Amino acid sequence: MxxxxxxxxxxxxxxxxxxxxxxxxxxxxxxxxxxxxxxxxxxxxxxxxxxxxxxxxxxxxxxxxxxxxxxxxxxxxxxxxxxxxxxxxxxxxxxxxxxxxxxxxxxxxxxxxxxxxxxxGNPNPRLKLGDFSVDLAGRSVERDGKAITLTAREWSLFEAFAQRPRALISKAQLEERLYSFDAEVESNTIEVYIGRLRKKLGHDAIETVRGMGYRFGRQGEET
Amino acid sequence: MxxxxxxxxxxxxxxxxxxxxxxxxxxxxxxxxxxxxxxxxxxxxxxxxxxxxxxxxxxxxxxxxxxxxxxxxxxxxxxxxxxxxxxxxxxxxxxxxxxxxxxxxxxxxxxxxxxxxxxxGNPNPRLKLGDFSVDLAGRSVERDGKAITLTAREWSLFEAFAQRPRALISKAQLEERLYSFDAEVESNTIEVYIGRLRKKLGHDAIETVRGMGYRFGRQGEET
DNA sequence: GCTTCATTTTCAGCTGGCTGTCAGCAAATC
DNA sequence: GATTTGCTGACAGCCAGCTGAAAATGAAGC
The missing domain is CATH 3.40.50.2300 (Response regulator)
Known part of the structure; x- marks a missing residue:
């Protein structure tokens, strides 16, 4: 373009x-x-x-x-x-x-x-991840066909997971993503947002790997 | 794939x-x-x-x-x-x-x-060690295709073995690895963790060489 | 301007699982 | 059998991560 x-x-x-x-x-x-x-x-x-x-x-x-x-x-x-x-x-x-x-x-x-x-005039294609259907460009998520509304920060986080399903992503990486320029977060913001995402997406959507980070999409899950 | x-x-x-x-x-x-x-x-x-x-x-x-x-x-x-x-x-x-x-x-x-x-999404090569498949970067282990979850300490120990399969590793070396700086373990921590690893990995995974240390991966086993 | 509502960030308290320790037991060696 | 070495179950302390709520920030309406 x-x-x-x-x-x-x-x-x-x-x-x-x-x-x-x-x-x-x-x-x-x-x-x-x-x-x-x-x-x-x-x-x-x-x-x-x-x-x-x-x-x-x-x-x-x-x-x-x-x-x-x-x-x-x-x-x-x-x-x-x-x-x-x-x-x-x-x-x-x-x-x-x-x-x-x-x-x-x-x-x-x-x-x-x-x-x-x-x-x-082209419609946005949707990415299917387990029960989830994601439109990365249009910023929308559905689970089992039901739309889920995310705020800006929530979406940024979720996007990171959706782009690399089943990958282990550390808190540091997520932080870097949210505050890409001068990152200065002195608190547990990521944990809070993980909590909010879980509340919206379903509690089983994001797995905690203690001491290492988080993973979206369950291990061994097909798709 | x-x-x-x-x-x-x-x-x-x-x-x-x-x-x-x-x-x-x-x-x-x-x-x-x-x-x-x-x-x-x-x-x-x-x-x-x-x-x-x-x-x-x-x-x-x-x-x-x-x-x-x-x-x-x-x-x-x-x-x-x-x-x-x-x-x-x-x-x-x-x-x-x-x-x-x-x-x-x-x-x-x-x-x-x-x-x-x-x-x-799949950048980490998996190391095949007998029945085990190990992703050193992604910190995951499988035995016979079944995922095994390890805690931080358990992983540290296991990593030492996975990096040098079939090598004899002394308790002192393992201790040094877990508590890198001033090692102040006055107890049988390593033995305890070897036990916990065996429970998760299978009892035959780690061999004891009395008086010398431990070995992972059976002798003569190919890769 | 002020007010209201939504979102973002911080904080304090809680919790469950991890960790390190020990005692008692088992196995190997002499 | 005595000694040494390794194994294991139990347990208390601790810390990473979770959560609710309040404070800060920003957007929109008046």
Whole structure:
């Protein structure tokens, strides 16, 4: 997929670019809004990742002019935690989704995938794991056909298990996943969330391996 | 290993299926893409062998939608010699390897083995020691295919034996291993744990060499 | 602004299984 | 039989992990 990344921060930009490349997308990186304009003038992108805080202008204006020009290219907004108003304005201006910095790169992949699918009209395939049916891109789980609603954190954890069923995953790994950037959790958050997941998914869904970690999907279970 | 074969040619399909079965894998054979979709919807395969030329659609789309759904199942593409562009597109779309038809069945076995080892969901090689199958990295043991759960200490001890099968290991060495720094065990802890291990692993698993130490794995037993 | 509701994080208390110790017994060696 | 060495059941202390509840944070409505 042809992606335009509009972002002035070099560190974050490189991380995003690499992740997108790893996902098989072609990325053009504009560090200023007039670069972005120039890119859009010559190439029809299939997705735009837009940082709203840029040195040379308001990203929102870029989005608005894009939309008034009739472009339907899906746009995902990258925004800092405290710019809530911008975020809402962004969605109103025609953005398809947003990500709050600092965001998990896996989450970025998932959102990009979901938006792309929505754009192309393909439905999300479902992964079957024992009694569970998981839509990784669409972020939904069912057990025995019954939908289970998970919060953001709960989903992040569950995703880790769903992606590697029956694998042993340590608490440290899970922690790293939840707090990918500067991880500083001084408490038993993981245990708490494991508890909540069990309450929602069924108590037998996640197995504890004492002193080592957790495992999703029972040993020897077919499928 | 649970393998999905997606292939419409009956002759080639049967040959592949038989070879896989001979290698000890369980094979489901889908002759059309919608069959393959249905299979993937119900079973989480560990490997997919995918023919790109199928009567009812493009195998590449199947692969793409599999990957965008977040599935990490390794995929080996089976392709005819003249479909080079398809092959490259396949690798870009997330295939792990490809085989050019007509291919040697032994080569198939080899590639399957290599990909399976690379596969993150099953990355740990299992060590075969007599009736035992040990995953040193994943910390799991089986005897005659039946899983045995060990506690942290028990595992530490067992690991020492598994790493040097048939070697004579003294109590002092084992003690050092369990209490790596200032060993302050004033009791027969090792004997106790040897007893507990024997109870779980089977009484014949560990041999006592009086006055010298213990040995795991019977003499003359192959691997 | 304030208020309310949902989510996330922290904390303290609880619990069950793990661990280390010992005493008494069994087996091997002399 | 005496001595030495290894085995095992029992038990108390302890700690990893679980849970409920409260505090912090954030989102949305007024």
């Amino acid at each position: 042809r992606v335009l990344l509009v972002e002035d921060d070099p560190t974050l930009g490189m991380a995003v670019r690499d992740q997108m490349a790893a996902d098989g997308h072609t990325v053009d990186w504009a560090k200023r809004l007039d670069d972005a304009d120039a890119c859009c003038a010559t190439i029809a992108y299939e997705l735009i990742l837009l940082d709203l805080m840029l040195p040379d202008g308001r990203g929102l204006d870029f989005l608005k002019s894009l939309r008034t020009s009739g472009a339907v290219t899906p746009v995902i907004i990258l925004t800092a935690r405290d710019q809530i108003s911008d975020r809402i304005a962004g969605l109103n201006a025609g953005a398809d989704d947003y990500l709050v910095k600092p965001f998990d790169l896996f989450e970025l992949s998932a959102r990009v995938g979901a938006v792309a699918r929505r754009y192309t | 649970r393998v999905l074969l997606v292939e419409d040619d009956p002759t080639l399909g049967m040959a592949v299926r038989d070879q896989m079965a001979a290698d000890g894998h369980t094979v489901d054979w889908a002759k059309r893409l919608d069959d393959a979709d249905a299979c993937c919807a119900t079973i989480a395969y560990e490997l997919i062998l995918l023919d790109l030329m199928l009567p009812d659609g493009r195998g590449l789309d199947f692969l793409k939608s599999l990957r965008t759904s977040g599935a990490v199942t390794p995929v080996i593409i089976l392709t005819a010699r003249d479909q080079i562009s398809d092959r490259i597109a396949g690798l870009n779309a997330g295939a792990d390897d490809y085989l050019v038809k007509p291919f040697d069945l032994f080569e198939l076995s080899a590639r399957v083995g290599a990909v399976a080892r690379r596969y993150t």
